[in-house]
Amino acid sequence: MALVLNEEQSMLRDSARGLISDKAPVSHLRQLRDAKDATGFSRELWKAFAEMGFSGLLVPENFGGSGLGCVEAGIVMEEIGRTLMPSPFLSTAVLAASALSRGGSDAQKSQYLPKISDGSLLAALAIDEGAKHRPLQTRLQAVRSGNGFRLSGDKAFVVDGHVADLLIVAARSAGKAGEREGLTLFLVDPKTKGIATERTAMVDSHNAARIVFDNVEVNADGVLGEVDQGHGLLDGVLNIGRGAVASEMVGLSEEVFGRTVTYLKERKQFGKLIGEFQALQHRAAQLYIEIEITRAAVLKALQTLDGDFANAAAAVAVAKARAGATATQAVQEGVQMHGGMGMTDQFDIGFFMKRARVCQELFGDANFHADQLARMKSY
């Protein structure tokens, strides 16, 4: 497969860009932040997303979606990254749709997937418990009880957790923290007794929640995939999410970089455009090169997820690590080269810096993925 977008993919990009840049420029996020909006995103826009077919992008056709792949999801994520549009696209259309279509029973699929596709159901993935992404360290207990399980424990950084109609929860049904065996995924209705959700206002003004599970009863039919064997499914879903977030960071990096280069061509000091200074030219050129290389790595990972899913882990680790490092560099140079202007809240650039930090942590930072890669290669 060629590492460039084909015609349909370019069309998808254009239509996503059109909608997002028109309806959700950075000022959209700013408004939601300033209004301390309780939802944190626009439901109206989410409806428009569903009408464009974006919410059902990864949902198979027989469940009402368009059955497209990770490359296409990445295209939408990249456009989201350009304007920092807050939306449940990642949590619902990417993560939940993948989890259900990869691991769900027929009954589970028919119950949820059509609703994800038509935009009427929001879902969230509850994985992390500590400060850093460590899925194998899952401790939230699932104890067998009656024909089902009882869940107890805490989840942190549950993206869109406060508005979700469905939670997908990773729990330890056997074994010890750190072990691969003994993980199970559950579909849980957030209104179930024993669940307490606290919305956490994050640095980037996007949504996340802390959720406490106190003896929450789940029926056996709430198990997604196989009991104790959830790791494979979870890992696959996380890899899709990592590819998607990497794409978001490519969009974000490119946007900040574009704004920075424009500034270099406008701002005058010492009677010159600052873009004439070689020290800045070289740093801009370096950053451009980093972004181009990262873009290729991310596209490679997304294509591998679509074409050779079982062997995509290394390409995904490369993509997520690169994208995290590149986005960090892009926002830091962006602020620095804008001088004092870059430090003002009135100016948009800080929004990119904040979002980049969050995306870096989401599903593993660059160090996490470097470690993963080293493990895969046995050193």
Place this chain on the structure above:
Amino acid sequence: MSDLEKFRRETRAWLEANCPPEMRRPMTSEADTFWGGRNAKFSSEPQRVWFERMRDKGWTVPHWPTEYGGGGLDAEQTKIVRQEMAAIGARQPLVSFGISMLGPALLKYGTDAQKKEHLPKITAGLIRWCQGYSEPNAGSDLASLQTRAESDGDDYVINGQKIWTSYANYADWIFCLVRTDPTAKKHDGISFILFDMTSKGVSTKPILLISGYSPFCETFFDNVRVPKSHVVGTVNRGWDVAKYLLQHERAMISGMGERGVGRPLGQVATDSVGSDEQGRLEDAMLRGQIATFEIDEAALAAAAERAVDLAKAGQAHPAFSSAMKYYGTELNKRRHEILMSAGGVDALEWESERSRGGARPRAWLRTKANSIEGGTSEVMLGIVAKRILDLPGA
């Protein structure tokens, strides 16, 4: 099955049957490279067999036209040949400046007669070329070069000095930049000319590098007579040819690192440093450096692949080779810093047998030239800033 899948199957089968096992192992030194030329010697029988089979199939340069001894393959097929060769670790059967630099320039700017004369000898590895660009006072500022070519009937008479001419002492012919109009603006009076290194008046003197090798020369021209028909492209417009060739040179240098070849760095490091109970490299900082390096290396490989696909789709920026040259060479230097660090004091031995004549430190030192030869990293960044990002000129 699509035609391409069929082609892939056939390619795989052919390589399997024809690439000797010895040619699927990583090179151990530069002597393992076959450069061709009038005085070429094979370092081993498998090397000869491999070269001749590939030559006969037209695959020393798979994408050149068959009439010049190439394989006549399109971009998709060429990519498949490269991928299948990489999959079994097959070595390049022939490495040559004729393939990576002169050939593309001749294909674009050469006359029919020039193409017929030179290209088949390049694909067949019969003539070894060297590059006469740099001069003592024309390095990064190449266009200030002073070597003169004066018109004398049907010939030019060339006088001057080149420097850093790689392998000039082994080369059969040189592609050379000379000043044909000293009165014109510096870019406008340069011509691109080809001549035989055995011509009367050509002499070379090796330069010893910090690596202890001296594959580079000072090259002197003392009244060298060259027929005017040897000019490639238009007289005084040689700068266009030179720049076009540099794009190919830069693309070649960016791919020159041992990417994906040889023992994985993590294993090399484990051999000398050891690992902990959990199988992790004993030196945590080094482990992190290696993993981060491998991430960047894999990303660069994807970018190289994408560059080819973009070119095929007509979406490539002509200056992008400078971006790749910059990153590829800086990365290769990093690789060798890590190799030295992983080797510790063992990697410091310079002449012992155990160290294969100091192969590792010599290779490490050699890589420091990567970000200088073919245009320095600073110059590459300047090109990206001005031509791609369109930042204002100084």
